[in-house]
Amino acid sequence: MPVEKTEGWVFDAYPEREGMRIWIAGRDGRRHSVIDPWRPAFHLAGTTAQLKSAARILASLNYPTDTGWVEKQELFSGRMLTVLEVRVPVLERDALVKRLAGLQLPLYDADMHLVQAYHYERGHFPLALCLFEIEDGRLTAFELRDDPWAVDYELPVLSTMHLALSGSEICGRLDPNHAVRGRLVLTMEGRAYELEGGIDEQLESLVRRLREWDPDVITTEWGDSVLLPQLDQLAQEHRVHVDFSRDAQRGMAGRGERSFFTYGRTIYQGGARYLFGRWHLDVKNSFMLRETDTAGLFEIARIAKIPVQRAARCTIGTSLSSMQMAWAWKNGVLIPMDKQQAEDFRPATQLLIADKGGLVYEPEVGWHRNVAEFDFTSMYPEMMVQRNISPETVNCGCCPENVVPEIGHHLCRKRRGLVPSVLAPILEKRARYKALYKAGGSGAAVYKARADAHKWTLVCCFGYLGFKNARFGKIEAHECVTAWGREVLLRAKDAVERRGYHLLHALVDAIWISITPGADLEELRRAIEKEAECPLALEGVYEWIRYCPSKVDSLSGVPGRYFGAFKTGELKIRGIAARRHDTPELFKCLQREMLECLARVEAGADLRRLVPALLEIVEDYCLRIREGRVTGEELAITFNLSKSPEEYVHDTVSSLAAKQLAATGVVLHPGETVRYVITNADDKVKDWRSKPLALMENGLEYDVAKYLQLLDRAAREILDGLVPAPAKKIVAPSGDGLELPLVWD
Amino acid sequence: MQSLQAEEEAWKLFRRALRKEDQDAFDALWRFARYHAAPASMASRPMPFEAALMAMLVAIERQVMEMERLEKKRSEHAGGKDGGVGL
Numbered sequence: 098m099p100v101e102k103t104e105g106w107v108f109d110a111y112p113e114r115e116g117m118r119i120w121i122a123g124r125d126g127r128r129h130s131v132i133d134p135w136r137p138a139f140h141l142a143g144t145t146a147q148l149k150s151a152a153r154i155l156a157s158l159n160y161p162t163d164t165g166w167v168e169k170q171e172l173f174s175g176r177m178l179t180v181l182e183v184r185v186p187v188l189e190r191d192a193l194v195k196r197l198a199g200l201q202l203p204l205y206d207a208d209m210h211l212v213q214a215y216h217y218e219r220g221h222f223p224l225a226l227c228l229f230e231i232e233d234g235r236l237t238a239f240e241l242r243d244d245p246w247a248v249d250y251e252l253p254v255l256s257t258m259h260l261a262l263s264g265s266e267i268c269g270r271l272d273p274n275h276a277v278r279g280r281l282v283l284t285m286e287g288r289a290y291e292l293e294g295g296i297d298e299q300l301e302s303l304v305r306r307l308r309e310w311d312p313d314v315i316t317t318e319w320g321d322s323v324l325l326p327q328l329d330q331l332a333q334e335h336r337v338h339v340d341f342s343r344d345a346q347r348g349m350a351g352r353g354e355r356s357f358f359t360y361g362r363t364i365y366q367g368g369a370r371y372l373f374g375r376w377h378l379d380v381k382n383s384f385m386l387r388e389t390d391t392a393g394l395f396e397i398a399r400i401a402k403i404p405v406q407r408a409a410r411c412t413i414g415t416s417l418s419s420m421q422m423a424w425a426w427k428n429g430v431l432i433p434m435d436k437q438q439a440e441d442f443r444p445a446t447q448l449l450i451a452d453k454g455g456l457v458y459e460p461e462v463g464w465h466r467n468v469a470e471f472d473f474t475s476m477y478p479e480m481m482v483q484r485n486i487s488p489e490t491v492n493c494g495c496c497p498e499n500v501v502p503e504i505g506h507h508l509c510r511k512r513r514g515l516v517p518s519v520l521a522p523i524l525e526k527r528a529r530y531k532a533l534y535k536a537g538g539s540g541a542a543v544y545k546a547r548a549d550a551h552k553w554t555l556v557c558c559f560g561y562l563g564f565k566n567a568r569f570g571k572i573e574a575h576e577c578v579t580a581w582g583r584e585v586l587l588r589a590k591d592a593v594e595r596r597g598y599h600l601l602h603a604l605v606d607a608i609w610i611s612i613t614p615g616a617d618l619e620e621l622r623r624a625i626e627k628e629a630e631c632p633l634a635l636e637g638v639y640e641w642i643r644y645c646p647s648k649v650d651s652l653s654g655v656p657g658r659y660f661g662a663f664k665t666g667e668l669k670i671r672g673i674a675a676r677r678h679d680t681p682e683l684f685k686c687l688q689r690e691m692l693e694c695l696a697r698v699e700a701g702a703d704l705r706r707l708v709p710a711l712l713e714i715v716e717d718y719c720l721r722i723r724e725g726r727v728t729g730e731e732l733a734i735t736f737n738l739s740k741s742p743e744e745y746v747h748d749t750v751s752s753l754a755a756k757q758l759a760a761t762g763v764v765l766h767p768g769e770t771v772r773y774v775i776t777n778a779d780d781k782v783k784d785w786r787s788k789p790l791a792l793m794e795n796g797l798e799y800d801v802a803k804y805l806q807l808l809d810r811a812a813r814e815i816l817d818g819l820v821p822a823p824a825k826k827i828v829a830p831s832g833d834g835l836e837l838p839l840v841w842d
Numbered sequence: 843m844q845s846l847q848a849e850e851e852a853w854k855l856f857r858r859a860l861r862k863e864d865q866d867a868f869d870a871l872w873r874f875a876r877y878h879a880a881p882a883s884m885a886s887r888p889m890p891f892e893a894a895l896m897a898m899l900v901a902i903e904r905q906v907m908e909m910e911r912l913e914k915k916r917s918e919h920a921g922g923k924d925g926g927v928g929l
Contacts, residue, residue: 453883453886457879650873653877
């Protein structure tokens with residue numbers, strides 16, 4: 098057999114009996130499927146007796162294994178260990194590891210995702226450009242012609258088919274789990290084809306199109322939870338064989354749905370449908386795609402060495418820990434099976450000192466003019482890199498003198514930590530992307546998406562350090578980061594005040610300062626940066642900024658609830674109704690329109706002169722509500738379920754809407770959202786108080802008085818402090834307006 | 843912040859028994875404590891109330907100083923216009 102040399106990109110990889118199946122997207126447009134006879138390795142240590150038992154198990158296997166003694170480094174102690182390396186056929190690893198784990202001996206590198214482990218060892222990564230040597234369907238050699246840290250890289254040209262449902266005007270906007278279904282629509286190269294006929298005819302057309310177009314990627318909306326599972330089931334019922342995957346031997350692989358609680362919110366994640374030799378990307382079930390588009394997704398897949406389909410669906414924590422494992426593998430550091438590092442014992446008083454987060458100075462409530470905001474760029478990751486904070490460098494045996502301020506932990510000076518080693522290149526790459534997109538040009542959007550992908554990784558890395566399930570987490574390391582963060586902010590406060598400025602508000606890694614027009618902010622920025630020893634950027638200078646009062650106590654401020662307009666006219670809005678996910682679109686628009694009006698104020702001019710114009714805007718919206726010039730979409734309140742509908746004991750308009758939807762047979766999981774309209778808040782019949790958008794069929798019905806009340810609240814959030822207090826009723830609803838919370842739960 | 847809330851909660855019955863005008867003063871004290879939450883958290887006292895108390899005292903003293911400053915200004919401009927806090 099002749100050896101064929103072909104240049105192309107690693108497109109897909111998955112385990113098979115003989116090794117790894119790789120799909121190569123050739124530069125010439127051809128797609129190759131080859132086998133790489135790779136076998137994964139893992140390591141074991143333990144007492145002589147344990148190792149003898151392990152040897153007996155290994156000898157009894159009916160497949161060949163390779164074993165040998167190797168030297169590897171133990172992460173936490175830094176010591177070199179002699180461990181037994183075992184190599185097995187790829188499909189046998191998990192079962193063998195499970196058997197060996199029964200012996201209670203330390204196992205390393207034994208539970209890594211197989212495809213990721215393959216990439217770590219081979220040194221390539223998803224979408225890496227390589228020169229492949231292929232002989233008789235087997236990969237014999239390859240040469241990497243790519244670098245994951247390259248800022249500019251070439252990507253394969255991929256063909257994409259979009260699969261969706263039509264048939265109703267709400268298609269795409271509503272979760273199809275909650276509403277009626279339509280016909281199949283295929284979109285390829287900008288042309289949409291609606292499939293005709295009954296189900297079996299539509300399925301036949303789908304088969305034909307898939308064969309004819311042979312797309313690299315199938316994108317869907319709700320494909321993970323509804324579309325693909327349903328099509329699969331229908332195909333079986335109608336005895337039509339649909340090859341969703343390119344690899345005809347393999348169908349579709351699935352993973353179940355799940356609900357989990359994180360950062361004070363219940364999140365629902367639909368199941369997944371993976372294809373082989375082809376990607377399925379569900380745009381409604383991918384955080385990365387939603388936040389950064391494919392440019393960011395591909396960037397993460399390349400850097401974290403996670404297959405694209407998986408990278409689209411996994412959490413940032415997963416990609417971060419993959420980067421850490423890749424680093425460990427490359428540097429001969431043993432990767433523990435799961436988290437074994439317990440928190441060190443310490444007296445309660447020490448806990449008290451250490452267990453604090455970032456420093457927050459409550460804002461001074463009111464409207465302020467000429468305020469500068471400075472942000473410490475990636476403060477926490479920067480601290481980890483700069484101060485060498487990593488689980489294995491905290492409280493090392495060798496550097497007791499390198500003490501962390503306030504909390505008394507110390508950090509190693511001799512050994513470079515795993516976490517800083519992984520983060521340093523990300524920080525650097527993000528900074529380069531940021532500089533590139535700020536320079537503008539044709540590639541700016543792509544650079545921005547890639548910078549954003551890194552931003553999410555950096556945002557996450559801190560939390561992950563303290564996460565109890567993180568493989569490389571340790572709570573003490575987490576505490577060192579916040580302690581250094583507080584130190585930076587305190588130094589910044591000192592620097593600002595020493596120069597005669599007044600600190601209005603500070604929030605972990607951002608500070609707001611009252612300035613006089615014409616102050617030398619670059620000089621100030623450099624001075625703070627030097628004293629605080631952390632990179633600082635001027636976010637902008639506000640013409641005006643409003644720190645909103647607490648709803649409970651109107652004289653107290655709330656950290657992170659403010660809105661303001663920069664001198665450039667650009668708005669920054671945080672924590673008010675316009676930013677909340679549950680606020681009806683109508684009120685978001687109202688607030689934005691009012692704020693845009695305020696942003697047009699001339700430098701130094703009195704904001705109160707704009708009040709008549711603002712009231713006119715409010716009056717406009719008021720009339721729209723009264724006269725019915727609104728849509729259900731605009732009025733819908735978004736409700737995020739924290740439990741199953743039947744578990745809600747109190748009848749609120751929200752829970753009633755969820756229950757109505759559940760009553761129609763829709764299964765709602767905690768973390769899913771329901772959108773509904775208030776129809777008659779005080780109706781004696783509970784089901785008439787609110788209605789889910791998905792069940793809204795004949796005409797829109799809504800509670801005018803209630804929506805006017807809500808309008809009043811939203812308007813007041815902006816007008817407070819501009820109109821004389823107590824604010825006179827801006828909107829006069831029929832009857833006496835009661836103050837109601839914006840969230841009914 | 844969390845412990846501060848719990849601390850305020852623990853004084854709820856005390857507040858309830860106060861006269862209306864004293865309740866306002868009581869609320870003001872806790873507002874002061876919240877305003878100085880950052881320095882209070884830096885203190886890391888085993889009893890959070892100590893830090894809250896110190897925060898209240900600092901804020902009261904600050905008000906006294908502010909009033910003294912205004913009073914001084916007023917006497918300097920004796921017979922003149924009111925000084926007023928410039929916001």
